[in-house]
Amino acid sequence: MEIRVLRYFVAVAEVKTISGAAKRLHLSQPTLSRQISDLETETGSRLFIRGSREITLTDKGRYLLKRANAIIALVDKTEQNLQTDQTVISGSLDIGAGESRGMQRIMDLVAQLQQDYPAVTVHLHSGDAAAIEAQLADGRLDFGVIMGRRQLKQYGALKLPEVDRWGIIMPKAAPLAQQKFIAPNDLVGLPLMVSEQALQRDLFQDWWRNVANQITITGTYNLIFNATLMVTNGGSYVLGFANLVNTDTESPLTFRPLKPELAEPITVVWSKEQPLSPVAQVFLKRLEANLG
Known part of the structure; x- marks a missing residue:
């Protein structure tokens, strides 16, 4: 073929x-x-x-x-990457990630990299951890940004100092918006949309505590922007990460963190089996320096 x-x-x-x-x-x-x-x-x-x-x-x-x-x-x-003049840093950098506040650090590094090396092109690929791991394995990605606690022994990995904190996205006019934090009992009887990946991992099972059988999950999402459209029209509340949705003074939405707090680590990973291209090596060195 x-x-x-x-x-x-x-x-x-x-x-x-x-x-x-x-x-x-x-x-x-x-x-x-x-x-x-x-x-x-x-x-x-x-x-x-x-x-x-x-x-x-x-x-x-x-x-x-x-x-x-x-x-x-x-x-x-x-x-x-093979045809690139190795004396000049160029080529493509492929990064896969879900939606996370940790991506701001990555994007700042990417912007500086392209400013220093204009011949570098960057391709961003959205996906959950399973999709990112599959693309790392077959060489389509140079790096993945993974949220959550996962077995990462097969990867090179750098943990970012940022974490993603879970909370509830809701209309500002909702009675629940009067609270500073959201406890499990507060969600009983409310229509709730949850991250598909988190639900598959039973991430909230311990957090729900004794009201797990009273939680009404009306749907799941992969991209939080689409899910928040359901919040805007009053159809649901969304359980998602902080800092991913516009909640400024002009927005009809607001965010309230969970209590007890539930947070996810953010880790940059790369395959140990696939050699890194010159541009990927430069990016990794800069990320290590940034975190150091």
Whole structure:
């Protein structure tokens, strides 16, 4: 399976017509059609359903598209880093992270790095810890920023001094907003949205204490911004991290921390199995100096 043909396949999947993809790729339609047909023969799978106006992916085609994008990204990153003049720091830096206040420190370092080395490009990838670990393992990421307590023996790791504190995001007009802190009993009977990853880890099980069976979880979220739209329209309260949502004087929302406090450590990790590129090495040295 050649990278060139995978690029052809991705183009057809995105454009949804052979003619449009051929134009984008500067190929003739018969040539592109033959390449796609040969790819289907090679994989032993039907990848497209050919319609009268456009073609769509089969289930196996969607699987291949996801893998092809990952493979192409890794190849491009590898080629870019190998072709870089090592006397000049350049290349791409890929960082994966969830939503966290600890990212401000990382972004400050990235901004300074790009100011000093304008040829460096930075790619930010959002995702939970499981997705970040998978991308670190296959080399798509240089670094991951992971929130929470996890087994990190297989990684190089630096713990940030910041922590993410859990609390409740609610309308300022809510009666609960009159309190400085939120205790488990305060949430009984309220509609509550919770981080999907935290719920899977049973993170709040001890915190709920004796009212766990009285907590009403009406939904989960991966990105807190989308969840807060439910708060704005009065549909729910959100259990999330501090400092991620606008709660200034103009915002209809406010945040109240949990009591007893519940906080998560923030750790920058990288694979011990994958050698770091020159730009990744510079970033790591700067992060170590910053934390030191």
